[in-house]
Amino acid sequence: DVKVTQSSRYLVKRTGEKVFLECVQDMDHENMFWYRQDPGLGLRLIYFSYDVKMKEKGDIPEGYSVSREKKERFSLILESASTNQTSMYLCASNPAGGWDNEQFFGPGTRLTVL
């Protein structure tokens, strides 16, 4: 059974802290994605990666960075957390190639920045 896991379901951090959100997939997928979900705005793409050490900006990369040192792990980094980064963060993955590629999502991390 395919699985995407995220390191925390709930996280509370202080303004200015450096925050790491971890995502691991066990499906040997090449592509991995980070989205944030906010009420009334749906899901918005922050960053994605199609290979180890590769990263691409999504629609809202400001204030975030990512790291992909191993194929199965994709980390989202908030360099200096701010209250407007309070949100639900969702990680997803899918395999490269093929024309129809659904995304497999993790359970999400609900981050609160105080």
Place this chain on the structure above:
Amino acid sequence: SQQGEEDPQALSIQEGENATMNCSYKTSINNLQWYRQNSGRGLVHLILIRSNEREKHSGRLRVTLDTSKKSSSLLITASRAADTASYFCATDPSGGGADGLTFGKGTHLIIQP
């Protein structure tokens, strides 16, 4: 950028009735996908329809796509309480799925027992 827009934003029906949700998008697509999200959880893929398809079925789900109108609909027949969730459409403009999907804001469906 947000491309998909679901309509309605919220829908409440009785168990056993059919539920229809609509999605509109703005640019050309390779495929359109529908996902379900149970409260506070991750998204689960339901069905994918390619740009050259007009209708697709999967169990109690029926999806239509009208590329001339840039719209899609998701029909859930004989609804059940377990169908209560938020439903999102997502478009893949390039195919291959490597560039991320563009999601709509979702329809929150409530099935009354």
